[in-house]
Amino acid sequence: MNIAVLSGKGGTGKTTVSTNLALALKANYIDCDVEEPNGFLFLKPKIDKEERVMVEYPVIDDDKCNYCGACVNECKFNALAKVNHDIMLFEKLCHGCGACKIVCKYNAINYNKREIGKIEKGNVRDINCRRGILNIGEPMAVPVIRELLNDLSNEINLIDCPPGTSCNVVNSLKHADAAILVTEPSEFGLHDLKMAVELVKRYNIPFGIIINKDDEKDNVVKKYCREEEIILIGTIPYSKDTAVLYSKGEILYDDFYHKTIFDKLSKGVKEVLSWN
Ligand code: SF4
């Protein structure tokens, strides 16, 4: 079973919830936040495998090209441009879709590959961990996310999604059987939570909500859950001790007080998402 952990915005505690719940549920941890994969800072797995993520880009054979411009007109991503007697490629805009090769009547296009990131795999405390890392300056995270989720095991996989509701999140949700939405009890948190709720509803993914930094009052998120009949899996109370442990890069689950919280949340996840 694949459980996606997402949040409408960054800074809600999504990675804190993902890493600690992975330990509480004894689930595999997969960090899809490939632009800023920070889950390993806390889990500190021993990395035993690295794989390069490659994407294809077109290479034009000048001996065969007659500069007709058909490939330029076909490229929907504006990755090709005709400049005098030259076809220029802006390789970071290329999605490797293959359309330019199909329309070239002169067989002047071949493909080459370039590296845009890597996948790291390892383990810690009997859980498997993997993360994707997008190279600095690369604009397209999706190929790394796709590769990362390519061969998920049949065990419980906790997928730490990128923040927000962009196409990176949509791609991280592709294999999700259920979702946990992490939010904080503020108007800003609620605003972005609503977008995340819309997203998981659109894909018919069963979900529940965890409130982080909860003020233990009847706050805006709790009212929203009641009104919309959304299941509140549980809460993590606001605490300075939590922030101190987090800032030191420590795993909250190692602390007795926090272990109790995450064990309760993992029980809630099992009940709410009908997993056992
Ligand atoms: S379609 Fe082929 S021949 Fe025409 S400009 Fe592109 S590469 Fe050259």
Ligand code: SF4
């Ligand atoms: S492979 Fe697709 S995205 Fe890349 S240059 Fe060709 S048409 Fe454009």
